[in-house]
Amino acid sequence: MRVRLLGTAAGGGFPQWNCNCKGCRTVRQHPDQAIPRTQSCVTVSADNEHWFLLNAPPDIRIQIESFAPLLPSGKTLRGTGVEAVLVTNADLDHTLGLFTLREGGPLSVYTSPPVAQALIEGLGVPQVLRSYCGMEWHDAPGSLTHLTLANGKPSGLLMAAFPVPGKWPRYMGGQTSPEGSAMGFRLVDEKTGGKLVFIPDLASTDSLVAKEMGDCDLLLIDGTFWTEREMIEQGVGALTATQMAHWIVGGPSGSLAVLKGLKARKKAYVHINNTNPMLLEGSKERSEVSAAGVEVGMDGMEFSI
Ligand code: MLT
Ligand code: MN
Ligand code: ZN
Numbered sequence: 001m002r003v004r005l006l007g008t009a010a011g012g013g014f015p016q017w018n019c020n021c022k023g024c025r026t027v028r029q030h031p032d033q034a035i036p037r038t039q040s041c042v043t044v045s046a047d048n049e050h051w052f053l054l055n056a057p058p059d060i061r062i063q064i065e066s067f068a069p070l071l072p073s074g075k076t077l078r079g080t081g082v083e084a085v086l087v088t089n090a091d092l093d094h095t096l097g098l099f100t101l102r103e104g105g106p107l108s109v110y111t112s113p114p115v116a117q118a119l120i121e122g123l124g125v126p127q128v129l130r131s132y133c134g135m136e137w138h139d140a141p142g143s144l145t146h147l148t149l150a151n152g153k154p155s156g157l158l159m160a161a162f163p164v165p166g167k168w169p170r171y172m173g174g175q176t177s178p179e180g181s182a183m184g185f186r187l188v189d190e191k192t193g194g195k196l197v198f199i200p201d202l203a204s205t206d207s208l209v210a211k212e213m214g215d216c217d218l219l220l221i222d223g224t225f226w227t228e229r230e231m232i233e234q235g236v237g238a239l240t241a242t243q244m245a246h247w248i249v250g251g252p253s254g255s256l257a258v259l260k261g262l263k264a265r266k267k268a269y270v271h272i273n274n275t276n277p278m279l280l281e282g283s284k285e286r287s288e289v290s291a292a293g294v295e296v297g298m299d300g301m302e303f304s305i
Pocket of ligand 3: 015023024025275
């Protein structure tokens with residue numbers, strides 16, 4: 001399976017359009033100290049030809065343009081390498097790109113019923129897309145199932161989804177989030193046996209998450225914040241990491257302490273907020289991540305499993 005990180009920033013991107021925090025300032029002024037990143041998206045393929053998007057951020061147009069296999073092949077007037085979109089949660093940074101994909105054929109989306117509910121009731125995605133490309137909804141299966149191409153042929157990938165601690169987006173008005181508001185995906189290459197576990201939004205760990213993280217070759221995981229009060233301390237927000245449903249990276253209760261001990265061959269943080277100091281190349285936080293054998297995801301980074 002070829003896995004390409006198309007976007008590795010959290011909502012807002014790096015830099016964020018209206019932000020002058022230390023990270024955003026540094027990435028604008030000192031290209032040697034930080035690299036820009038677009039919002040959270042990954043694409044995977046078993047055959048190098050047919051691709052699945054993992055989430056659809058508002059940056060999807062430029063992300064598709066940045067990766068030739070997703071573009072129409074030389075033989076077609078219109079076409080795409082994109083077969084379907086797998087959606088982990090209904091946050092705007094993971095779903096606004098669904099509207100951008102309206103010029104194509106019926107948009108095939110795999111997700112959980114609670115995420116679908118938010119997309120329907122909160123964003124009106126199918127109501128809007130009905131007048132453009134139309135949609136095909138698929139309930140993401142709970143156990144490993146063949147992922148098919150848009151033409152019904154096998155993709156060479158197996159997929160399973162699992163619920164993770166998380167929340168519905170703010171636009172759902174603070175309603176209690178049902179289980180399945182945030183999902184992780186497991187993708188397995190039928191030929192190589194390579195296993196990817198993808199959890200870009202994760203509020204905390206639990207026994208299911210621990211089991212999933214413990215059994216994969218490549219782990220791509222929520223790297224939004226380094227500390228609990230990062231947004232507040234940097235003066236750019238009022239919410240803590242816990243209130244925003246993100247498991248912090250740093251400190252004794254952070255994810256890095258757990259990732260260190262996992263046997264996965266490759267581990268990388270994705271969905272990284274512009275306030276996270278591990279985005280700065282020379283920071284002590286970056287050194288700590290590297291020393292633990294974990295990557296700070298970058299746009300264009302690839303893995304083969
Ligand atoms: C998040 O991941 O916490 C959300 O994307 C934040 C937001 O959309 O404002
Ligand atoms: Mn987000
Ligand atoms: Zn910023």
